[in-house]
Amino acid sequence: MKKVLLVIMNKDNAEGLRRCLESLSKQKACELCSCFDVLILDGGSNDDSADVAYEFARNHPCVKFKVQEIKGGVGPARVEAVRYAIDNGYEVVIWGDSENEYSDSYVSDIVNALSSTCDIASGRSVVRNDSLWSKLFYWYHNFHVIFRSIRASHAPGNNEATRAEVFKAVIYPPISRADDFYFSLLALTRGFRFCYSDDAVIKVSMPRSFREVLAWQRARVKGVVEGAVVTGLKIPIDFPLWFLFAVSPGIAGFLMYLILILSYPVVVIPVVLFAFYIAVLAKTALSVGLASGKCSEEASPASGLLALAGMYLHAVFTLVYGVKYLIRLGTKKNEVLAKAKETLEKFNFGLDMVRLELKALIRKLAEPKQH
Incomplete structure (x- = not known):
């Protein structure tokens, strides 16, 4: 068995951390401390997280607790964790979060997914049904599960195993959020291969209130x-699609207006475009609805429509906050880059490891995917 490190990101989530560690202590095929070690990387918690970790470590000495050296979100934490893994000779790094609860064979399932044809493996997330927002956003952690083409180019950062040798060529951008999104793009352009294990299952939660949803979306964008x-793109590569989705109801309304006022044969054009729009919505709702049984604790006939509504909200948040931060951070590019460079160099990585070449990325994304 390879030397495996499971990294848990945590901040102010003592009770979640306790449940997370308890689930890891129940691993069967690959037992804690004999098969894998745990590093809890803490973002400066003000609750009892440290006490929970140290109490657990008394019976499981392979569990280590470390406060981030450089604050600023998940990205800097991952960079620090990668340096820890390399310096301690780990061959595989599993990325997790203190909100995760793991199935009893998770570690063995996701590590076994790595093979001679796979460098980065992802698992399946089951979203707890603890609020309306869970029904609206259960798809968020499972885009790669619902859409098979995505799993060939992305692994979510809370449910991922990566060969340590990958980090010789690419590293996580030291940004506050969405570092896993960019890491996947960077790894893809460097030729690394992705795979998926349907048996590697974690339980996760979504924000439980509108205020929490706003905070999450704001931080995400x-x-x-x-x-x-940091990666050298003018705008995030997924923004155009989300922007288009956000304004699509207005476009659809305009097409309906044209259908009402135009006559044959010119009216055929808006009719075809409107039909295409409805077909895309229907297919998306059907896809996420069919996957709800695997991705959510509670599925219903309305799951697809609720998820579609959640996607639209997600698109609107992306549009609103995207414009805000493109303007705000556009004037601070040098400052953002300097901070990223400083963080990377502190842990002996270079800025070149997080730079994307747009043409290479587009070529990779356009390649036929093997599932």
Whole structure:
């Protein structure tokens, strides 16, 4: 068995951390401390997270607790964790979060997914049904599960195993959020291969209130814009699609207006475009609805429509916050880049490891995917 490190990101989530560690202590095929070690990387918690970690470590000495040396979100934490893994000779790094609860064979399942044809493996997330927002956003952690083409080019950062040798060529951008999104793009352009294990299952939660949703979306979009600056893109590569989705109801309304006022044969054009729009919505709702049984604790006939509504909200948040942070951070590019460079160099990595070449990325994304 390879030497495996499971990294848990944590901040102010003591009870979640306790449940997370308890689930890891119940691993069967690959047992804690005999098969894998745990590093809890803490973002400066003000609760009892440290006490929970040290109490657990008394019975499981392979569990280590470390406060981030450089604050600023998940990206800097991952860079620090990668340096820790390399310096301690780990061959595989599993990325997790203190909100995760792991199935009893998770570690063995996701490590076994790595093979001679796979460098980065992802698992399946089951979203707890603890609020309306879970029903609207259960797809968020499972884009790669719902859409098979995505799993060949992306692994979510809370449910991922990566060969340590990958980090010789590419590293996570040290940004506040969305570092896993950019890491996947960077790894893809460097020729690394992705795979997926349907058996590697974690339980996760979504924000439980509108205020929490706003905070999550704001932080997410800020991280995505930071990532574009650090990787060398003018705008985040997914923004055009989300922007188009956000304004699509207005476009559809305009097409309906044209259908009402135009006559044959000119009216055929808006009719075809409107039909295409409806078909895309229907296919998307059907895809996420069919996957809800695998991705959510509670599926229903309305799951697809609720998820579609959640995607639209996600698109609107991306549009609103995207414009805000593109303007705000656009004047601070040098500052953002300097901070990223400083963080990377502190842990002996270079800025070149997080720079994207747009043409190479487009070529990779356009390649036929093997599932």
